[in-house]
Amino acid sequence: MSSILIQDVSKTFETKDGSVHALKNVSLSIESGDIYGIIGMSGAGKSTLVRCMNFLEVPSEGKVLIDGKSLSEFSPKELRKEREKIGMIFQHFNLLMQKNVLENVCFPLYIQGKKKAEARAKALELLEIVGLADRAKAYPAQLSGGQKQRVAIARALASDPQILLCDEATSALDPQTTSSILELLQDINQKFGITIVIITHQMSVVREICTHVAIMKDGEVKEQGLVEEIFSHPKSQVAKELISKDSGNDVESKKLTQSEIQDGEIVRIVFSENSAFEPVIANLILTFHEPVNILKANTKNVGGVAKGEMILQFMSDSTNVPEMKKFLTERGLEIGEAN
Numbered sequence: 001m002s003s004i005l006i007q008d009v010s011k012t013f014e015t016k017d018g019s020v021h022a023l024k025n026v027s028l029s030i031e032s033g034d035i036y037g038i039i040g041m042s043g044a045g046k047s048t049l050v051r052c053m054n055f056l057e058v059p060s061e062g063k064v065l066i067d068g069k070s071l072s073e074f075s076p077k078e079l080r081k082e083r084e085k086i087g088m089i090f091q092h093f094n095l096l097m098q099k100n101v102l103e104n105v106c107f108p109l110y111i112q113g114k115k116k117a118e119a120r121a122k123a124l125e126l127l128e129i130v131g132l133a134d135r136a137k138a139y140p141a142q143l144s145g146g147q148k149q150r151v152a153i154a155r156a157l158a159s160d161p162q163i164l165l166c167d168e169a170t171s172a173l174d175p176q177t178t179s180s181i182l183e184l185l186q187d188i189n190q191k192f193g194i195t196i197v198i199i200t201h202q203m204s205v206v207r208e209i210c211t212h213v214a215i216m217k218d219g220e221v222k223e224q225g226l227v228e229e230i231f232s233h234p235k236s237q238v239a240k241e242l243i244s245k246d247s248g249n250d251v252e253s254k255k256l257t258q259s260e261i262q263d264g265e266i267v268r269i270v271f272s273e274n275s276a277f278e279p280v281i282a283n284l285i286l287t288f289h290e291p292v293n294i295l296k297a298n299t300k301n302v303g304g305v306a307k308g309e310m311i312l313q314f315m316s317d318s319t320n321v322p323e324m325k326k327f328l329t330e331r332g333l334e335i336g337e338a339n
Protein backbone atom coordinates (compact mmCIF):
# COMPACT_ATOMS: atom_id res chain seq x y z
CA MET A 1 0.00 0.00 0.00
CA SER A 2 1.21 3.48 -0.80
CA SER A 3 0.37 7.05 0.11
CA ILE A 4 0.65 10.13 -2.11
CA LEU A 5 1.33 13.58 -0.73
CA ILE A 6 1.03 16.60 -3.01
CA GLN A 7 2.53 19.70 -1.43
CA ASP A 8 1.92 23.15 -2.92
CA VAL A 9 2.21 21.89 -6.47
CA SER A 10 1.95 24.41 -9.30
CA LYS A 11 2.37 23.69 -12.98
CA THR A 12 2.74 26.33 -15.67
CA PHE A 13 2.91 25.49 -19.37
CA GLU A 14 4.58 28.01 -21.64
CA THR A 15 2.74 28.17 -24.95
CA LYS A 16 3.02 30.49 -27.95
CA ASP A 17 -0.07 32.25 -26.63
CA GLY A 18 1.46 32.80 -23.19
CA SER A 19 1.64 30.97 -19.87
CA VAL A 20 -1.08 28.49 -18.87
CA HIS A 21 -1.35 28.00 -15.11
CA ALA A 22 -2.71 24.45 -15.12
CA LEU A 23 -2.17 23.90 -11.37
CA LYS A 24 -2.01 26.55 -8.68
CA ASN A 25 -0.73 25.60 -5.22
CA VAL A 26 -2.44 22.24 -5.04
CA SER A 27 -2.03 20.26 -1.80
CA LEU A 28 -3.59 16.82 -1.28
CA SER A 29 -3.01 13.90 1.00
CA ILE A 30 -4.02 10.52 -0.38
CA GLU A 31 -3.69 7.79 2.22
CA SER A 32 -2.74 4.17 1.58
CA GLY A 33 -5.76 2.16 0.51
CA ASP A 34 -7.94 5.17 -0.36
CA ILE A 35 -10.08 5.33 -3.46
CA TYR A 36 -9.57 9.01 -4.13
CA GLY A 37 -11.64 10.90 -6.69
CA ILE A 38 -10.44 14.04 -8.43
CA ILE A 39 -13.34 15.75 -10.09
CA GLY A 40 -13.79 18.90 -12.12
CA MET A 41 -14.92 20.21 -15.46
CA SER A 42 -12.79 20.09 -18.59
CA GLY A 43 -9.62 22.15 -18.23
CA ALA A 44 -9.73 22.16 -14.41
CA GLY A 45 -6.25 20.60 -14.25
CA LYS A 46 -7.15 17.02 -13.29
CA SER A 47 -4.99 15.24 -15.89
CA THR A 48 -2.05 17.51 -15.19
CA LEU A 49 -2.35 16.77 -11.48
CA VAL A 50 -2.49 13.02 -11.95
CA ARG A 51 0.47 13.14 -14.38
CA CYS A 52 2.42 14.99 -11.68
CA MET A 53 1.80 12.01 -9.36
CA ASN A 54 4.17 9.85 -11.40
CA PHE A 55 6.29 12.72 -12.74
CA LEU A 56 5.10 12.24 -16.32
CA GLU A 57 4.69 15.97 -15.76
CA VAL A 58 7.30 17.58 -13.50
CA PRO A 59 5.72 20.27 -11.30
CA SER A 60 6.98 23.83 -11.80
CA GLU A 61 6.83 24.25 -8.03
CA GLY A 62 6.07 22.08 -5.02
CA LYS A 63 6.66 18.46 -4.13
CA VAL A 64 5.14 15.04 -4.78
CA LEU A 65 5.93 12.43 -2.14
CA ILE A 66 5.17 8.74 -2.55
CA ASP A 67 5.40 6.91 0.77
CA GLY A 68 7.15 9.96 2.18
CA LYS A 69 9.84 10.10 -0.52
CA SER A 70 10.01 13.11 -2.81
CA LEU A 71 10.01 12.14 -6.50
CA SER A 72 12.27 15.10 -7.37
CA GLU A 73 15.07 13.51 -5.35
CA PHE A 74 15.12 10.32 -7.43
CA SER A 75 17.67 9.70 -10.17
CA PRO A 76 16.14 8.89 -13.60
CA LYS A 77 16.82 5.18 -12.93
CA GLU A 78 15.22 5.31 -9.47
CA LEU A 79 12.27 7.18 -10.93
CA ARG A 80 11.72 4.45 -13.53
CA LYS A 81 11.74 1.88 -10.73
CA GLU A 82 9.35 3.98 -8.65
CA ARG A 83 7.00 4.32 -11.62
CA GLU A 84 6.63 0.54 -11.71
CA LYS A 85 4.75 0.95 -8.43
CA ILE A 86 2.26 3.23 -10.19
CA GLY A 87 -0.07 1.74 -12.81
CA MET A 88 -2.20 3.88 -15.06
CA ILE A 89 -5.34 3.40 -17.16
CA PHE A 90 -6.88 5.83 -19.63
CA GLN A 91 -10.18 6.74 -21.27
CA HIS A 92 -9.19 5.23 -24.63
CA PHE A 93 -7.52 2.12 -23.17
CA ASN A 94 -4.25 2.54 -25.17
CA LEU A 95 -4.02 -1.14 -26.12
CA LEU A 96 -1.69 -2.48 -28.80
CA MET A 97 -4.15 -3.21 -31.59
CA GLN A 98 -1.84 -5.65 -33.46
CA LYS A 99 -1.37 -7.83 -30.38
CA ASN A 100 -3.89 -10.14 -28.82
CA VAL A 101 -5.22 -9.71 -25.27
CA LEU A 102 -2.63 -12.05 -23.72
CA GLU A 103 0.29 -10.32 -25.45
CA ASN A 104 -1.03 -6.89 -24.40
CA VAL A 105 -0.89 -7.98 -20.78
CA CYS A 106 2.50 -9.68 -21.28
CA PHE A 107 4.01 -6.51 -22.74
CA PRO A 108 5.03 -4.77 -19.46
CA LEU A 109 6.24 -8.14 -18.13
CA TYR A 110 8.62 -8.54 -21.11
CA ILE A 111 9.87 -4.99 -20.46
CA GLN A 112 10.64 -6.05 -16.88
CA GLY A 113 12.73 -8.88 -18.36
CA LYS A 114 10.35 -11.77 -17.65
CA LYS A 115 10.71 -14.89 -19.84
CA LYS A 116 7.84 -15.72 -22.20
CA ALA A 117 6.43 -18.67 -20.19
CA GLU A 118 6.56 -16.80 -16.89
CA ALA A 119 5.02 -13.68 -18.43
CA ARG A 120 2.19 -15.68 -20.02
CA ALA A 121 1.39 -17.51 -16.78
CA LYS A 122 1.19 -14.23 -14.88
CA ALA A 123 -0.83 -12.55 -17.66
CA LEU A 124 -3.35 -15.39 -17.57
CA GLU A 125 -3.69 -15.01 -13.80
CA LEU A 126 -4.38 -11.30 -14.27
CA LEU A 127 -6.92 -11.97 -17.01
CA GLU A 128 -8.65 -14.32 -14.61
CA ILE A 129 -8.85 -11.52 -12.02
CA VAL A 130 -10.47 -9.11 -14.51
CA GLY A 131 -12.83 -11.82 -15.80
CA LEU A 132 -11.38 -12.16 -19.30
CA ALA A 133 -9.37 -15.40 -19.24
CA ASP A 134 -11.59 -16.81 -22.00
CA ARG A 135 -10.71 -13.92 -24.36
CA ALA A 136 -6.91 -14.28 -24.12
CA LYS A 137 -6.57 -14.99 -27.85
CA ALA A 138 -8.92 -12.21 -29.01
CA TYR A 139 -7.67 -8.95 -30.52
CA PRO A 140 -8.71 -5.57 -29.04
CA ALA A 141 -10.89 -4.80 -32.07
CA GLN A 142 -13.01 -7.84 -31.19
CA LEU A 143 -13.76 -6.58 -27.68
CA SER A 144 -16.35 -4.20 -26.22
CA GLY A 145 -15.23 -0.98 -24.51
CA GLY A 146 -15.69 -2.52 -21.08
CA GLN A 147 -13.64 -5.58 -22.06
CA LYS A 148 -10.87 -3.37 -23.46
CA GLN A 149 -10.73 -1.49 -20.18
CA ARG A 150 -10.50 -4.82 -18.32
CA VAL A 151 -7.48 -5.73 -20.47
CA ALA A 152 -5.95 -2.32 -19.69
CA ILE A 153 -6.52 -2.94 -15.97
CA ALA A 154 -4.88 -6.40 -16.20
CA ARG A 155 -1.93 -4.81 -18.02
CA ALA A 156 -1.66 -2.07 -15.37
CA LEU A 157 -1.61 -4.72 -12.63
CA ALA A 158 1.21 -6.64 -14.31
CA SER A 159 3.95 -4.74 -12.52
CA ASP A 160 2.29 -5.33 -9.11
CA PRO A 161 1.60 -1.64 -8.59
CA GLN A 162 0.72 -0.19 -5.22
CA ILE A 163 -1.05 2.76 -6.81
CA LEU A 164 -3.43 2.79 -9.77
CA LEU A 165 -4.13 6.11 -11.51
CA CYS A 166 -7.32 6.10 -13.58
CA ASP A 167 -7.67 9.03 -16.01
CA GLU A 168 -11.33 9.21 -17.11
CA ALA A 169 -11.25 5.40 -17.29
CA THR A 170 -15.03 5.08 -17.56
CA SER A 171 -15.83 8.19 -19.62
CA ALA A 172 -16.15 6.27 -22.89
CA LEU A 173 -18.41 3.60 -21.37
CA ASP A 174 -22.17 3.32 -20.93
CA PRO A 175 -23.58 3.55 -17.37
CA GLN A 176 -23.93 -0.22 -16.87
CA THR A 177 -20.41 -0.98 -18.10
CA THR A 178 -19.14 1.94 -15.99
CA SER A 179 -20.65 0.32 -12.90
CA SER A 180 -19.05 -3.05 -13.67
CA ILE A 181 -15.61 -1.44 -14.16
CA LEU A 182 -16.01 0.55 -10.93
CA GLU A 183 -16.93 -2.67 -9.13
CA LEU A 184 -13.78 -4.29 -10.49
CA LEU A 185 -11.67 -1.34 -9.30
CA GLN A 186 -13.24 -1.58 -5.86
CA ASP A 187 -12.50 -5.31 -5.77
CA ILE A 188 -8.87 -4.70 -6.71
CA ASN A 189 -8.59 -2.01 -4.03
CA GLN A 190 -9.94 -4.37 -1.39
CA LYS A 191 -8.17 -7.58 -2.45
CA PHE A 192 -4.74 -6.11 -3.14
CA GLY A 193 -4.83 -2.95 -1.01
CA ILE A 194 -3.95 -0.84 -4.05
CA THR A 195 -4.45 2.89 -3.58
CA ILE A 196 -6.65 4.14 -6.42
CA VAL A 197 -6.88 7.67 -7.80
CA ILE A 198 -9.82 8.27 -10.11
CA ILE A 199 -10.04 11.32 -12.35
CA THR A 200 -13.53 11.99 -13.56
CA HIS A 201 -15.97 14.70 -14.50
CA GLN A 202 -18.91 12.57 -13.28
CA MET A 203 -20.05 12.92 -9.68
CA SER A 204 -21.85 9.56 -9.97
CA VAL A 205 -18.44 7.84 -10.32
CA VAL A 206 -17.22 9.55 -7.15
CA ARG A 207 -20.25 8.62 -5.10
CA GLU A 208 -20.28 5.03 -6.34
CA ILE A 209 -16.82 4.08 -5.15
CA CYS A 210 -14.63 6.88 -3.83
CA THR A 211 -13.84 7.30 -0.15
CA HIS A 212 -12.41 10.79 -0.60
CA VAL A 213 -12.71 13.48 -3.24
CA ALA A 214 -10.96 16.67 -4.31
CA ILE A 215 -13.00 19.10 -6.37
CA MET A 216 -10.98 21.16 -8.85
CA LYS A 217 -11.68 24.30 -10.82
CA ASP A 218 -9.29 26.57 -12.72
CA GLY A 219 -6.21 24.69 -11.51
CA GLU A 220 -7.16 24.91 -7.85
CA VAL A 221 -8.61 22.44 -5.36
CA LYS A 222 -11.76 24.18 -4.18
CA GLU A 223 -12.87 21.54 -1.69
CA GLN A 224 -11.63 18.16 -0.49
CA GLY A 225 -12.57 15.57 2.08
CA LEU A 226 -14.69 12.51 2.72
CA VAL A 227 -17.21 11.84 -0.06
CA GLU A 228 -20.07 11.38 2.41
CA GLU A 229 -19.29 14.66 4.12
CA ILE A 230 -19.08 16.63 0.87
CA PHE A 231 -22.33 15.13 -0.44
CA SER A 232 -24.09 16.00 2.82
CA HIS A 233 -22.55 19.43 3.35
CA PRO A 234 -21.02 20.83 0.15
CA LYS A 235 -19.40 24.18 0.90
CA SER A 236 -17.96 25.47 -2.37
CA GLN A 237 -20.10 26.67 -5.26
CA VAL A 238 -18.44 24.16 -7.62
CA ALA A 239 -19.24 21.23 -5.28
CA LYS A 240 -22.87 22.33 -5.07
CA GLU A 241 -23.05 22.59 -8.85
CA LEU A 242 -21.49 19.17 -9.45
CA ILE A 243 -23.78 17.52 -6.92
CA SER A 244 -26.90 19.11 -8.36
CA LYS A 245 -25.86 18.02 -11.89
CA ASP A 246 -25.32 14.44 -10.71
CA SER A 247 -27.72 12.53 -12.91
CA GLY A 248 -28.05 9.72 -10.37
CA ASN A 249 -30.68 11.46 -8.25
CA ASP A 250 -32.72 8.73 -6.60
CA VAL A 251 -35.50 11.14 -5.86
CA GLU A 252 -36.20 13.75 -8.49
CA SER A 253 -35.96 17.31 -7.26
CA LYS A 254 -39.51 18.51 -7.13
CA LYS A 255 -40.68 21.94 -6.10
CA LEU A 256 -44.34 22.29 -5.35
CA THR A 257 -46.14 25.45 -6.38
CA GLN A 258 -47.19 27.91 -3.69
CA SER A 259 -50.82 26.82 -3.92
CA GLU A 260 -49.88 23.25 -3.03
CA ILE A 261 -48.10 24.33 0.12
CA GLN A 262 -50.23 24.47 3.22
CA ASP A 263 -49.16 26.51 6.22
CA GLY A 264 -47.50 23.77 8.32
CA GLU A 265 -43.98 24.09 9.66
CA ILE A 266 -41.24 23.65 7.04
CA VAL A 267 -37.89 22.06 7.95
CA ARG A 268 -34.73 21.12 6.11
CA ILE A 269 -33.38 17.66 6.93
CA VAL A 270 -29.91 16.50 6.04
CA PHE A 271 -28.95 12.87 5.55
CA SER A 272 -25.36 12.40 6.71
CA GLU A 273 -22.94 9.61 7.51
CA ASN A 274 -24.86 8.93 10.73
CA SER A 275 -28.23 8.54 9.05
CA ALA A 276 -30.07 5.28 9.57
CA PHE A 277 -30.10 2.69 6.81
CA GLU A 278 -33.87 2.62 6.41
CA PRO A 279 -36.58 4.40 4.43
CA VAL A 280 -36.87 7.09 7.07
CA ILE A 281 -39.67 9.21 5.60
CA ALA A 282 -41.85 6.20 4.81
CA ASN A 283 -41.36 4.91 8.35
CA LEU A 284 -42.13 8.37 9.77
CA ILE A 285 -45.47 8.43 7.96
CA LEU A 286 -46.27 4.84 8.99
CA THR A 287 -45.39 5.55 12.62
CA PHE A 288 -47.38 8.77 13.01
CA HIS A 289 -50.19 7.99 10.57
CA GLU A 290 -50.13 11.41 9.05
CA PRO A 291 -48.85 12.78 5.73
CA VAL A 292 -45.71 14.84 5.28
CA ASN A 293 -45.15 17.05 2.26
CA ILE A 294 -41.80 16.58 0.52
CA LEU A 295 -41.32 20.06 -0.94
CA LYS A 296 -37.90 19.36 -2.32
CA ALA A 297 -35.72 16.29 -2.33
CA ASN A 298 -32.17 16.08 -3.44
CA THR A 299 -31.00 12.73 -2.13
CA LYS A 300 -28.64 10.28 -3.70
CA ASN A 301 -27.52 6.79 -3.08
CA VAL A 302 -23.95 7.02 -1.76
CA GLY A 303 -22.56 3.54 -1.17
CA GLY A 304 -26.06 2.18 -0.50
CA VAL A 305 -27.11 4.90 1.97
CA ALA A 306 -29.21 8.00 1.27
CA LYS A 307 -27.24 11.27 1.32
CA GLY A 308 -28.33 14.78 0.64
CA GLU A 309 -31.20 16.88 1.86
CA MET A 310 -34.96 17.25 1.83
CA ILE A 311 -37.31 20.07 2.61
CA LEU A 312 -40.31 18.70 4.49
CA GLN A 313 -43.53 20.30 5.54
CA PHE A 314 -45.62 18.96 8.41
CA MET A 315 -49.42 19.24 8.44
CA SER A 316 -50.53 22.65 9.71
CA ASP A 317 -52.77 21.21 12.45
CA SER A 318 -50.37 18.44 13.51
CA THR A 319 -49.72 17.99 17.21
CA ASN A 320 -47.03 15.41 16.50
CA VAL A 321 -44.36 17.76 15.10
CA PRO A 322 -42.00 17.67 18.13
CA GLU A 323 -42.22 13.85 18.25
CA MET A 324 -41.73 13.58 14.50
CA LYS A 325 -38.61 15.75 14.68
CA LYS A 326 -37.33 13.55 17.50
CA PHE A 327 -37.99 10.48 15.34
CA LEU A 328 -35.84 11.99 12.57
CA THR A 329 -32.95 13.10 14.82
CA GLU A 330 -32.88 9.68 16.50
CA ARG A 331 -32.20 8.25 13.06
CA GLY A 332 -29.15 10.45 12.59
CA LEU A 333 -30.78 13.11 10.45
CA GLU A 334 -29.94 16.75 11.05
CA ILE A 335 -32.86 19.15 11.21
CA GLY A 336 -32.59 22.83 10.43
CA GLU A 337 -34.70 25.69 9.25
CA ALA A 338 -35.59 25.75 5.57
CA ASN A 339 -34.52 28.99 3.95
Ligand SMILES: Nc1ncnc2c1ncn2[C@@H]1O[C@H](COP(=O)(O)OP(=O)(O)OP(=O)(O)O)[C@@H](O)[C@H]1O
Nearest residue numbers: 013015020022040041042043044045046047048049
Ligand atom coordinates in the same frame (compact mmCIF):
# COMPACT_ATOMS: atom_id res chain seq x y z
N1 LIG B 1 1.19 20.14 -22.47
C1 LIG B 1 0.44 21.24 -22.31
N2 LIG B 1 0.78 22.42 -22.89
C2 LIG B 1 0.05 23.52 -22.72
N3 LIG B 1 -1.09 23.58 -21.99
C3 LIG B 1 -1.50 22.45 -21.40
C4 LIG B 1 -0.76 21.22 -21.53
N4 LIG B 1 -1.42 20.26 -20.83
C5 LIG B 1 -2.50 20.85 -20.29
N5 LIG B 1 -2.56 22.16 -20.62
C6 LIG B 1 -3.57 23.15 -20.21
O1 LIG B 1 -3.69 23.06 -18.80
C7 LIG B 1 -5.04 23.23 -18.39
C8 LIG B 1 -5.46 22.01 -17.57
O2 LIG B 1 -5.51 20.87 -18.46
P1 LIG B 1 -5.84 19.39 -17.97
O3 LIG B 1 -5.79 18.51 -19.16
O4 LIG B 1 -4.98 19.07 -16.80
O5 LIG B 1 -7.34 19.57 -17.47
P2 LIG B 1 -8.43 18.45 -17.20
O6 LIG B 1 -9.17 18.89 -15.99
O7 LIG B 1 -7.79 17.12 -17.16
O8 LIG B 1 -9.34 18.61 -18.48
P3 LIG B 1 -9.95 17.44 -19.43
O9 LIG B 1 -11.01 16.78 -18.61
O10 LIG B 1 -10.50 18.23 -20.58
O11 LIG B 1 -8.80 16.57 -19.80
C9 LIG B 1 -5.84 23.42 -19.67
O12 LIG B 1 -6.02 24.80 -19.87
C10 LIG B 1 -4.96 22.81 -20.74
O13 LIG B 1 -5.18 23.43 -21.98
